[in-house]
Amino acid sequence: MKFSSTSSYVATEDLAVAVNAAVTLQRPLLVKGEPGTGKTELARQVAGSLAMPLIEWHVKSTTRAQQGLYEYDAVSRLRDSQLGDARVHDVKNYIRKGKLWQAFEAPGRVVLLIDEIDKADIEFPNDLLQELDRMEFHVYETGETVRAQHRPVVIITSNNEKELPDAFLRRCFFHYIRFPDLETMRAIVAVHFPDLKEQLLTAALTQFYELREVPGLKKKPSTSEVLDWLKLLLAEDLSAEDLRRDGRTLLPRLHGALLKNEQDVHLFERLAFMARRQG
CATH class of the missing domain: 1.10.8 (Helicase, Ruva Protein; domain 3)
Incomplete structure (x- = not known):
């Protein structure tokens, strides 16, 4: 299936070409443009058009790249150990799966939206380079490696508030949404x-x-x-x-x-x- 305009979203020809090129190349699509030009909505429309589930990761200034993979709740495990809870014997009970993990383990191909990546710290994109490139990451607490069963369609939006690293840009297919004529x-x-x-x-x-x-x-x-x-x-x-x-x-x-x-x-x-x- 190819993406094009939908009944509720007008995609210009160059935008549709960019989406389909990124899907074909299996590269993240980096979308920039003025706020309010439909960058976030694009991911929702692509998911609907290609009949894929959508997983949304909305980035904030405090967001760390690790949160997209998983988080280990050591505080809860310590508390449960003091209470004698049997759950403490399995560290997996204290691993919270992030959006990338959810996308990687999905039974079918999904669209993963990483929204407003430029809000986070400048090192945030660099910290995701290998995971987005290799589509796998290591969980140190359990010793397992999580690999994508199906490579997700990754759409990354930016309002251009910060410059993104060259190494990150090199791995993306880029498109700038011009303001509509x-x-x-x-x-x-x-x-x-x-x-x-x-x-x-x-x-x-x-x-x-x-x-x-x-x-x-x-x-x-x-x-x-x-x-x-x-x-x-x-x-x-x-x-x-x-x-x-x-x-x-x-x-x-x-x-x-x-x-x-x-x-x-x-x-x-x-x-x-x-x-x-x-x-």
């Missing part, structure tokens, strides 16, 4: 709001792309945010006429769905003030 955005909106009136869609997307191009904007609104905005416009039963902005403000209606910090709101207020003065 107007035609692609129309296709994305059609998936979520098939009954949206053409006039409202045109007016809303025109404002949206104009807003993204304003110089000095700290955080450009993303795909997920424009979908939230359109949902609000429909809930308020607004028309294309209602979206027209007067000279008093350049802010779009319900701008809280698009602008997410006070600096950007103040930027539009200053621009409106300057426009009034010039007028």
